[in-house]
Amino acid sequence: MGTDVAQRRPIRWHIGVFLAPAVLVYTALMILPLAATLNLSLFNVTEARETVFVGLANFRRLFGDPLWSEAFWNALANNAWFFLIHMIVQNPIGVLLAALLSSPRLRGAAFYRTAIFIPTILSFVIVGFVWKLILSPIWGIAPGMLDAVGLKALFVPWLGKEQYALTALALVSVWQFVGIPMMLIYAALLSIPDEVLEAAEMDGITGASQFWKIKLPLILPSIGIISILTFVGNFNAFDLIYVAQGALAGPDFATDILGTFLYRTFFGFQLQLGDPHMGATIATAMFGVILLGVCIYLFGVQTRLRRYQF
Amino acid sequence: MAQARSHFGRSIAAHAVLLTYTVIALFPVFVIVINSFKSRKAIFSEPLAVPTPATFDLIGYATVLKQGDFFQYFQNSMIVTVASLFFVLLFGAMAAFALSEYRFRGNLMMGLYLALGIMIPIRLGTVAILQMMVASGLVNTLAALILVYTAQGLPLAVFILSEFMKQVSDDLKNAGRIDGLSEYRIFFTLVLPLVRPAMATVAVFTMIPIWNDLWFPLILAPAESVKTITLGSQVFIGQFVTNWNAVLAALSLAILPVLVMYLIFSRQLIRGITAGAVK
Known part of the structure; x- marks a missing residue:
C-alpha cells in the first residue's frame, strides 16, 4: 500500500496481463466475426465476380423478393410457433415440477431431480434420433403404446405430416429442456426465506393458495430469466431440426426455422450454391430478432418485475 | 388428524x-x-x-465398432472438450480476478463488454469465423474448434467467477501483499484454490454444450480425422438408417459417456444452478 502512494499510480501491468488472454480470444473469435458478418450483409457479388457495396439491398431481397421472402417469413413464423410451444408447455411443466420438488419433507427429491434432468444433458443428435425411432411407424413403439390404451386410431406419423411435424419437434425439444426451468425455479423456491412462509401460514394461507399468492410472485424474476433464455435458445436453434428432418427441414419446409434456413443459404444444398452474403444477411436478421427480444426483456419486462431482497 | x-x-x-x-x-x-x-x-x-x-x-455393437471409427471420434471430442475447458477456466478466472479485484478506468465497461456474449450467440458470426479459419488454414483442425469454444465459454465463466471472487476475503489478499507476494502469486496460490467449487460449476456448464455441439464441427471440422463424437454419430447413424441394430447400438454408445459424466458431476451441477440463481 505504501509504495502505491509513494510512486503515485504506477502502471499496473498485472491488470493487463490478467485481462489480455480472455479479451483477445473473445474479441477475435466472437466480437470481430459478429461485426464482420453484419458488415458482410451489406455487400454482394456482381456478375463479374466483384464484391460491391450494396447497402441494404440484401435485406430488401430477403424481406421483399418472393424467392427469398417466402422462405424467410416461413422460417420466422415457424420459429415463433416453436418458441410459443416452449413458453406454454415447457415453462408451466417446469414450474409444476419445481413446486412439487420443493415441498418440504419430500422423499427422493434428489433422485427425481437427477433423473428429470438427464434428457437435458444429451446431445441433439441423440434426442433427435431417439424420438425419430420412437415415433416411427415402422418400428411401432408409439402406435403399439397407443394401441395398449385403446387409442390406436389417434396415431399419425407426426414427423412426416406437414401440419404436425413442427409441433412434434417443439414438444421433443420441450421434453429435452424441461430440466432447465425446473432447476432454476426450484432454486428460486428454495431461496424464499422460511419466515415469509411461516408468516403466511399464521395468516392461514397454505397449500395451493400459498403457491399462487406468496411463492409465484416471488419467483416471477426467475420466470422472466427463463423466458429470455428460452427465446435466445429457440431463435438460435438448429441441431434438433437438422438431425431429425435434415437441412431441407421437411416435409416441404414445414419445420424450417431460422437456423436451418441460415445453414442452407450459407452452405447451399442439393443444386443451389452456398451464398455467404445472403447467409450473413440472414444471420444479421437473426441478430436483430434476438436483440429485439433481449431489449424487450431488459427494458420492458425486467424493470417492471418487483424484486425482493431478503 | x-x-x-x-x-x-x-x-x-x-x-x-x-x-x-x-x-x-x-x-x-x-x-x-x-x-x-x-x-x-x-x-x-x-x-x-x-x-x-x-x-x-450384440450384432449392433459389433457393426458399429467395426465400421465407425468411434475411438478416434471419442478421442477428438475429449481433446477438444478438455483443452477448451482448460482455456476457459484459466483465462476466465484471470479476467474475473482483474475485474473483481482492481479498480481501474473502464472496469465496468469491460465487464459489460465481456457479458455481451452471454446473450448473443456466437453462431451468428459463423460466416466470418469460417472465412477467418480458411484464411489462417485452421479448417479441419481441432485447434479451430478449441478456439471457438474458448470464446463461447468465456463470457459466462467470467460472469460467474467474478461473482465468487468478490467473496474472497480482502484480509487474506492483503496479508499476502504484506508478505511480499506478487499479484500473480496471490491469484494462483491464494485466490484460485478458494474458488475451486465455482470453477467446478463453470466446468460442468461449459463442458456439456461443447461436447454436444453439432454446428461448429459440421462447419469447421467435418473431415474424418477430426470428427467429434457428436458429428461422428450423426453421420454414422445417417448412413445406417436401415440397420436398426447398428443405429441403436451407436445411440447407446453415444449416450453412455455423457451419462457417466453427468452422474459423476450431477451434484456439482445442481449445486451450481441453485447457488447461481439465489444471487
Missing part, C-alpha cells in the same frame, strides 16, 4: 406426478438401450421387452 391425512394424500399426489414425469424423461433412453442388446427380429416383435437370453444379441 384430518390435517395429517390431507398431508399424506398430497405427498402421494406429488410422488405420482413426479414419478410419471420421471418415466416420461427416462423411457425413450431406456427403450433405445434395451433394444440395442436384442436381435433384429426381437427389436420389431417385442420392442418394449427387456433382452432375454433368447433375444440377446
Whole structure:
C-alpha cells in the first residue's frame, strides 16, 4: 500500500496481463466475426465476380423478393410457433415440477431431480434420433403404446405430416429442456426465506393458495430469466431440426426455422450454391430478432418485475 | 388428524406426478438401450421387452465398432472438450480476478463488454469465423474448434467467477501483499484454490454444450480425422438408417459417456444452478 502512494499510480501491468488472454480470444473469435458478418450483409457479388457495396439491398431481397421472402417469413413464423410451444408447455411443466420438488419433507427429491434432468444433458443428435425411432411407424413403439390404451386410431406419423411435424419437434425439444426451468425455479423456491412462509401460514394461507399468492410472485424474476433464455435458445436453434428432418427441414419446409434456413443459404444444398452474403444477411436478421427480444426483456419486462431482497 | 391425512394424500399426489414425469424423461433412453442388446427380429416383435437370453444379441455393437471409427471420434471430442475447458477456466478466472479485484478506468465497461456474449450467440458470426479459419488454414483442425469454444465459454465463466471472487476475503489478499507476494502469486496460490467449487460449476456448464455441439464441427471440422463424437454419430447413424441394430447400438454408445459424466458431476451441477440463481 505504501509504495502505491509513494510512486503515485504506477502502471499496473498485472491488470493487463490478467485481462489480455480472455479479451483477445473473445474479441477475435466472437466480437470481430459478429461485426464482420453484419458488415458482410451489406455487400454482394456482381456478375463479374466483384464484391460491391450494396447497402441494404440484401435485406430488401430477403424481406421483399418472393424467392427469398417466402422462405424467410416461413422460417420466422415457424420459429415463433416453436418458441410459443416452449413458453406454454415447457415453462408451466417446469414450474409444476419445481413446486412439487420443493415441498418440504419430500422423499427422493434428489433422485427425481437427477433423473428429470438427464434428457437435458444429451446431445441433439441423440434426442433427435431417439424420438425419430420412437415415433416411427415402422418400428411401432408409439402406435403399439397407443394401441395398449385403446387409442390406436389417434396415431399419425407426426414427423412426416406437414401440419404436425413442427409441433412434434417443439414438444421433443420441450421434453429435452424441461430440466432447465425446473432447476432454476426450484432454486428460486428454495431461496424464499422460511419466515415469509411461516408468516403466511399464521395468516392461514397454505397449500395451493400459498403457491399462487406468496411463492409465484416471488419467483416471477426467475420466470422472466427463463423466458429470455428460452427465446435466445429457440431463435438460435438448429441441431434438433437438422438431425431429425435434415437441412431441407421437411416435409416441404414445414419445420424450417431460422437456423436451418441460415445453414442452407450459407452452405447451399442439393443444386443451389452456398451464398455467404445472403447467409450473413440472414444471420444479421437473426441478430436483430434476438436483440429485439433481449431489449424487450431488459427494458420492458425486467424493470417492471418487483424484486425482493431478503 | 384430518390435517395429517390431507398431508399424506398430497405427498402421494406429488410422488405420482413426479414419478410419471420421471418415466416420461427416462423411457425413450431406456427403450433405445434395451433394444440395442436384442436381435433384429426381437427389436420389431417385442420392442418394449427387456433382452432375454433368447433375444440377446450384440450384432449392433459389433457393426458399429467395426465400421465407425468411434475411438478416434471419442478421442477428438475429449481433446477438444478438455483443452477448451482448460482455456476457459484459466483465462476466465484471470479476467474475473482483474475485474473483481482492481479498480481501474473502464472496469465496468469491460465487464459489460465481456457479458455481451452471454446473450448473443456466437453462431451468428459463423460466416466470418469460417472465412477467418480458411484464411489462417485452421479448417479441419481441432485447434479451430478449441478456439471457438474458448470464446463461447468465456463470457459466462467470467460472469460467474467474478461473482465468487468478490467473496474472497480482502484480509487474506492483503496479508499476502504484506508478505511480499506478487499479484500473480496471490491469484494462483491464494485466490484460485478458494474458488475451486465455482470453477467446478463453470466446468460442468461449459463442458456439456461443447461436447454436444453439432454446428461448429459440421462447419469447421467435418473431415474424418477430426470428427467429434457428436458429428461422428450423426453421420454414422445417417448412413445406417436401415440397420436398426447398428443405429441403436451407436445411440447407446453415444449416450453412455455423457451419462457417466453427468452422474459423476450431477451434484456439482445442481449445486451450481441453485447457488447461481439465489444471487
